[in-house]
Amino acid sequence: MELAPVILFCFNRPKHTTATLEALKACRLASETNLYVYSDGPRNEEEAYLVNEVRSVLQGVKGFKSVTISQRKFNMGLASSIISGVTEVIQKHGKVIVLEDDLVCADSFLENQNKMLDYFEDHQQIFSTSAYSPPIKYPANFADDLYLFPRTSSYGWGTWRDRWESVDWSMEGFNEFIQSKAQRRHFNKGGIDLTPMLLHQKVGKIDSWSIRFSYAASLQNSLCVYPKESMLQHIGTDGSGTHSTSSSCYGHTSNNKVIHIEHFPKEHEAIAKRVRKFWANSLIRQLINFYKRMAYISLLKL
Template structure:
């Protein structure tokens, strides 16, 4: 049985179309159940584009792209974090594993086979928290032979996990006050990127609304890893200023896998060179707050 795919959409009709059509080009698409969660508009400005997205996804059942398509339309605006948490909660109750996409992710033709094979291979490995379909273009050591690598940090750009991992997350981050004051814990959390502790601070201060940083924090608390491919199966097309939570950037551009060869999974050791290269893709705490403050200023100028 293949893992169901959950797709979270909002107000980007063209991005949504590209996301769904690329997924439909996968060889396992016709055997895959797809659940599309459509959030309601946050304001009148978003209403037209949300309706365009909904008009498009309403046509999918007749197109027979997938084994089945179920569309869940929210009657009120939940925001991305609550949409993802509640949506995954709903579907994972009946499935031991899920694959998750958002509306700005183009996938390679082998994305579904890569994700399903990885889910099956690592399910009983209790050191693995999640599977990522996305990866940066990294420079790997010449002697590194595995087709995947491990990281301390999960990815929200095309990912998969299992029910037992998902159910263990403390979405309230009930021990945050201890973490906030403990430098050794903050430094350890930042092994996945120098921005991580600052992002959790911003989440708990109500400055951002992120499911992903809380997901990563629970991964850190569990001392587990995310499996990444050496060659990406996902490309983010949403860093063009069109998204609610993203600006304009080419920093995370990556090469999409074109090989027809199936990925061979193994149990690689954590590699310090790769971890350092991965970590360097993220900004510092200072950079994070500079970017955040710029966004706040821009929002204030639009009021």
């Protein structure tokens, strides 16, 4: 099995970056893995110090088969940085494992992600893999290590070149989508927060690669494969991130278990219902999002 390279995206959090790298280096297979690091540039002079601190951390990185560091001269933003960085590496290697600078993985992370990428590569229904799973309660009779869910993950994920290159980042079919109840219902099988996020992306309120990746998977009726137990901890919900706020709802534990894929996993409705509940907006937010969607349609006279 040819190991997938790991891509790490970092910005202005040296302590988080250090923790992420130390955990990744401790993984089994780390010494056989090519590591690519993309360090985004500062948005202003005040951030330049922290960005330089991060880059000082990166200069001492060892413990991998190879380390390739790309330092952005200017700030690209997370979405543009990830889209361009993944495109560059995946064209060379055909598959990738992706981390951001606030994810601390278990020792089994690389072993498990490579196992999933190898097993599901020829299953076109699978759009990506995830190392994270929301902290939900599983049915007592659920014994598998993996489950399928129609929402891609941005936390310790992996994918293949053909899936990545199938994404239309410009979302040319969005106007048809936003007017179609059937398409929105299908997309929202991954969570009722998805369509509002996609609308915010379209009107420029957010700049997210992840929501567009999930949208592309939905258009192709594809799924993401999730572990029953998370292989990483999300340490970025302490208010330090550009796109995150302080929160503990993502869970603070990771499991070092080596997964076993004895058969192709299935979608499990009881699990899907609990995952959708985890990502659900409040009733007030749902009402606000409904009127925003109607305003968008009215404004553009669709």
